[in-house]
Amino acid sequence: MPLTRKLGNGRRATVDGGFSLCPDGTVTSFANPIIDAGVTGLGRLFADRAVTPVEACQAYLSRIDGLDGALNAYVALDAERALTDAHASAERWKSGEARSLLDGAPIAVKANIAVEGLPWHAGIGAYRDRMATADAACVAKLREHGAVILGLVNMHEGAFGGTTDNHWFGKTHNPWRHGYTAGGSSGGSGAAVAAGLCAGALGTDTLGSVRIPASYCGVYGHKPTQGLISTEGVIALSWTLDHVGVLARSAQDCACLMASACGAEAELAQVIAQPATLETLRQSPIAAIDWGGRIEVEPEVARAFERAVQTARAAGLTVEMLALPDYDFDEVFHLGWLISAAESQVEHAEALKSDPGGFSPMLHERLALGASANAADLARGYRRAAAIAEGVREAMSPYAAILMPTTPQVAFPFERGEPAPIPYFTAMADILGLPAAAFPTGATPEGLPLSVQALAWDDETSLGLAELLGHPPGAPPDYRG
Amino acid sequence: MPLTRKLGNGRRATVDGGFSLCPDGTVTSFANPIIDAGVTGLGRLFADRAVTPVEACQAYLSRIDGLDGALNAYVALDAERALTDAHASAERWKSGEARSLLDGAPIAVKANIAVEGLPWHAGIGAYRDRMATADAACVAKLREHGAVILGLVNMHEGAFGGTTDNHWFGKTHNPWRHGYTAGGSSGGSGAAVAAGLCAGALGTDTLGSVRIPASYCGVYGHKPTQGLISTEGVIALSWTLDHVGVLARSAQDCACLMASACGAEAELAQVIAQPATLETLRQSPIAAIDWGGRIEVEPEVARAFERAVQTARAAGLTVEMLALPDYDFDEVFHLGWLISAAESQVEHAEALKSDPGGFSPMLHERLALGASANAADLARGYRRAAAIAEGVREAMSPYAAILMPTTPQVAFPFERGEPAPIPYFTAMADILGLPAAAFPTGATPEGLPLSVQALAWDDETSLGLAELLGHPPGAPPDYRG
Numbered sequence: 001m002p003l004t005r006k007l008g009n010g011r012r013a014t015v016d017g018g019f020s021l022c023p024d025g026t027v028t029s030f031a032n033p034i035i036d037a038g039v040t041g042l043g044r045l046f047a048d049r050a051v052t053p054v055e056a057c058q059a060y061l062s063r064i065d066g067l068d069g070a071l072n073a074y075v076a077l078d079a080e081r082a083l084t085d086a087h088a089s090a091e092r093w094k095s096g097e098a099r100s101l102l103d104g105a106p107i108a109v110k111a112n113i114a115v116e117g118l119p120w121h122a123g124i125g126a127y128r129d130r131m132a133t134a135d136a137a138c139v140a141k142l143r144e145h146g147a148v149i150l151g152l153v154n155m156h157e158g159a160f161g162g163t164t165d166n167h168w169f170g171k172t173h174n175p176w177r178h179g180y181t182a183g184g185s186s187g188g189s190g191a192a193v194a195a196g197l198c199a200g201a202l203g204t205d206t207l208g209s210v211r212i213p214a215s216y217c218g219v220y221g222h223k224p225t226q227g228l229i230s231t232e233g234v235i236a237l238s239w240t241l242d243h244v245g246v247l248a249r250s251a252q253d254c255a256c257l258m259a260s261a262c263g264a265e266a267e268l269a270q271v272i273a274q275p276a277t278l279e280t281l282r283q284s285p286i287a288a289i290d291w292g293g294r295i296e297v298e299p300e301v302a303r304a305f306e307r308a309v310q311t312a313r314a315a316g317l318t319v320e321m322l323a324l325p326d327y328d329f330d331e332v333f334h335l336g337w338l339i340s341a342a343e344s345q346v347e348h349a350e351a352l353k354s355d356p357g358g359f360s361p362m363l364h365e366r367l368a369l370g371a372s373a374n375a376a377d378l379a380r381g382y383r384r385a386a387a388i389a390e391g392v393r394e395a396m397s398p399y400a401a402i403l404m405p406t407t408p409q410v411a412f413p414f415e416r417g418e419p420a421p422i423p424y425f426t427a428m429a430d431i432l433g434l435p436a437a438a439f440p441t442g443a444t445p446e447g448l449p450l451s452v453q454a455l456a457w458d459d460e461t462s463l464g465l466a467e468l469l470g471h472p473p474g475a476p477p478d479y480r481g
Numbered sequence: 482m483p484l485t486r487k488l489g490n491g492r493r494a495t496v497d498g499g500f501s502l503c504p505d506g507t508v509t510s511f512a513n514p515i516i517d518a519g520v521t522g523l524g525r526l527f528a529d530r531a532v533t534p535v536e537a538c539q540a541y542l543s544r545i546d547g548l549d550g551a552l553n554a555y556v557a558l559d560a561e562r563a564l565t566d567a568h569a570s571a572e573r574w575k576s577g578e579a580r581s582l583l584d585g586a587p588i589a590v591k592a593n594i595a596v597e598g599l600p601w602h603a604g605i606g607a608y609r610d611r612m613a614t615a616d617a618a619c620v621a622k623l624r625e626h627g628a629v630i631l632g633l634v635n636m637h638e639g640a641f642g643g644t645t646d647n648h649w650f651g652k653t654h655n656p657w658r659h660g661y662t663a664g665g666s667s668g669g670s671g672a673a674v675a676a677g678l679c680a681g682a683l684g685t686d687t688l689g690s691v692r693i694p695a696s697y698c699g700v701y702g703h704k705p706t707q708g709l710i711s712t713e714g715v716i717a718l719s720w721t722l723d724h725v726g727v728l729a730r731s732a733q734d735c736a737c738l739m740a741s742a743c744g745a746e747a748e749l750a751q752v753i754a755q756p757a758t759l760e761t762l763r764q765s766p767i768a769a770i771d772w773g774g775r776i777e778v779e780p781e782v783a784r785a786f787e788r789a790v791q792t793a794r795a796a797g798l799t800v801e802m803l804a805l806p807d808y809d810f811d812e813v814f815h816l817g818w819l820i821s822a823a824e825s826q827v828e829h830a831e832a833l834k835s836d837p838g839g840f841s842p843m844l845h846e847r848l849a850l851g852a853s854a855n856a857a858d859l860a861r862g863y864r865r866a867a868a869i870a871e872g873v874r875e876a877m878s879p880y881a882a883i884l885m886p887t888t889p890q891v892a893f894p895f896e897r898g899e900p901a902p903i904p905y906f907t908a909m910a911d912i913l914g915l916p917a918a919a920f921p922t923g924a925t926p927e928g929l930p931l932s933v934q935a936l937a938w939d940d941e942t943s944l945g946l947a948e949l950l951g952h953p954p955g956a957p958p959d960y961r962g
Contacts, residue, residue, distance in 0.1 A: 345857035346864060375819065375859035376826035376851040383827060
């Protein structure tokens with residue numbers, strides 16, 4: 001069932017074979033074209049009647065059944081409803097009444113986002129038996145577009161961390177290396193997308209929680225403009241910084257998921273569902289961050305970033321280095337940490353009182369900052385974050401976007417513990433509220449994914465850069481079959 | 482020099498004689514028509530060449546010289562520059578190049594607002610020798626419109642209170658009764674306007690600080706929509722709740738001052754400088770708050786409120802009682818207090834460290850809450866305030882405005898100390914960010930001013946209701962001459 005689709009930037013790729021290029025030139029992809037098709041590719045297969053939504057749903061459920069035991073991406077499955085919804089979708093495609101290109105796409109949802117009838121716990125023990133009685137706004141929107149929700153995926157407890165080594169629900173492994181972190185806090189989303197256990201996933205991003213697992217797992221992760229996707233029905237880490245975002249195996253798929261989850265007016269959705277074209281991207285200069293030794297970045301990550309900049313220039317884009325000398329990566333990280341601790345304490349106030357044992361020692365320790373810091377510290381934090389964001393906006397004003405590494409490091413073994421703070425590069429987009437898309441740029445010689453992100457004024461540009469410069473590492477060897 | 486002006490609502494009043502009606506029917510006004518003319522009336526006198534800006538400036542300076550010793554409204558005079566500016570204004574009026582109706586109007590500025598070359602201290606001892614090197618944005622805008630700045634007026638220390646019993650700059654007395662508070666925190670603004678020691682004044686309002694002195698002193702006080710007048714150059718009490726507002730002896734004057742201070746585009750300023758007409762006000766129902774015994778309101782204040790409601794109905798407006806059963810006046814007051822304490826601590830962090838003795842024990846005690854409360858308390862406070870505001874907006878949605886008393890009590894003797902929290906009614910408009918205009922409704926049999934406020938969706942409506950229902954107590958006996 002070969003199907004050629006034209007990418008927004010003029011490149012071509014076949015959805016039956018994928019276009020995954022490893023640094024050594026080896027093309028790798030999933031053996032199953034249903035899995036390889038991702039989100040929008042599946043819609044085209046459905047439209048061509050090459051595959052039905054029921055077959056797609058069964059293919060994913062079967063892979064979860066066979067492969068998730070070791071990976072531990074899922075914390076709850078909704079197989080029965082998924083199949084029912086897939087049947088309904090199949091009927092719609094059959095009668096020419098498909099609701100969108102997403103109709104029938106099997107999607108995973110992060111465990112802090114309410115899915116009717118499934119647990120709603122944010123990876124926190126205290127809530128593990130609480131059932132969601134209604135869908136979160138973003139899930140409801142996806143369902144309106146025909147999405148099939150496969151189940152809930154694991155996350156860092158309370159979304160307050162970047163490794164998804166969860167005290168209650170276990171470690172989610174990296175599909176590229178068992179025993180390595182999938183990143184977090186949307187670790188289950190990143191792992192499930194990379195391993196081909198869903199076509200795309202919802203995640204949340206407060207200081208980088210969508211883009212970090214996208215980076216470690218070698219997939220695309222987009223944090224949209226703040227507020228574009230409603231956070232209604234999401235257990236907050238920080239209601240002032242939280243964003244709902246999307247993870248998928250292409251920028252086009254991210255765009256389609258985002259447009260479907262945000263419930264924008266039809267006309268707007270049409271626009272944001274399309275990454276900017278190469279022609280558009282060539283019209284404005286973009287910046288590339290020169291962090292100048294201020295933070296420790298692994299050499300492979302720095303090289304991948306340089307390659308992305310070269311690729312952009314080779315594609316005809318004007319790329320200028322931007323130092324942001326006043327931007328203190330460590331300060332912003334700590335501001336985000338303080339704001340998250342204070343707001344999370346409020347979010348969990350009742351449970352912390354009634355069931356303190358339902359929070360791990362790690363989470364207790366992180367939340368404690370919300371009580372040890374005083375009110376003036378937090379007031380200062382909000383003001384400082386706003387002032388820093390204003391400074392970045394000013395420095396960014398001549399550019400359409402800023403390129404930077406997604407994470408200072410590639411995935412690491414759980415037992416090694418966290419290296420330099422993982423969200424050093426990602427937190428910037430959260431305090432700005434601006435969209436940022438993380439995209440894979442191949443893998444290290446050891447086979448661990450590399451990633452760069454594009455922070456932009458608008459979602460089309462960040463996604464357009466992700467599509468132009470993204471270079472997927474393909475399918476993880478253990479999950480190709 | 483009789484001059485008849487048509488009010489927006491169709492009433493007529495002569496600016497030479499004023500239209501101040503005491504409850505007993507006695508018309509009282511200032512003996513000097515220059516003082517009686519207020520802001521816009523003066524502009525008309527200037528246009529008619531009946532008076533010059535220099536004469537007006539001299540008249541006000543002379544009154545300040547003679548009357549402010551006992552009142553203590555002013556903390557700094559700028560007589561030399563005022564006269565220079567008045568001369569320049571006179572030249573403009575003479576050559577037909579007046580910049581606005583406000584050109585040449587003698588205005589007082591609250592001591593937390595920067596006026597180039599004058600002290601900039603917010604009534605705090607630690608800053609008493611600090612000179613402002615530039616005008617605050619709102620002062621610069623007033624000067625662009627030709628205003629003559631007479632000087633700085635006293636305030637509650639740090640804007641953190643409602644009595645203007647200032648440790649460093651003394652008590653500002655109520656023009657209606659020596660030994661009674663003028664209210665606060667813009668107590669000097671209220672007293673100076675009521676006593677005819679300026680044509681109008683700038684104040685700031687965080688939980689009610691413009692409207693409270695307007696209430697106690699029997700003048701009009703308008704807190705515009707948040708952000709309409711820039712707070713740049715204002716020493717913050719709470720940068721999330723602070724508003725710059727205006728005080729004057731008529732709603733028209735407030736509208737003119739507001740439009741001139743906000744620097745809106747000419748077209749917008751034209752609109753907001755006009756209180757809504759009676760015809761417009763009749764088109765939508767308004768609400769009147771039924772506080773139902775939840776807070777203690779002095780019987781005279783409650784009666785004045787009932788009379789205002791009756792007056793509104795007699796004018797053909799539809800007024801419905803609104804109970805707001807979920808609104809907790811005390812909770813909102815305490816939320817505002819916490820947010821102010823935390824943000825003020827940040828605002829004054831350096832001085833608190835370098836010169837702790839420059840803050841009174843009262844202010845130290847109030848600021849301490851910002852250190853004794855923890856970060857989570859403040860995060861909860863911001864969220865709770867936003868949720869309460871949302872609730873009020875919903876309850877308010879069928880109405881164009883809500884009428885309520887401005888303060889639960891009339892002015893009281895300094896030695897009696899604060900009764901029930903003064904900002905119980907005023908804080909609502911601050912957490913909503915919506916405009917609210919306090920207007921006088923006569924005086925008690927003991928001669929103390931009464932006040933009602935109109936909280937509305939837009940500034941024209943709140944000012945229009947103030948103009949329609951306002952009933953000034955006239956000129957205070959000791960300040961008529």
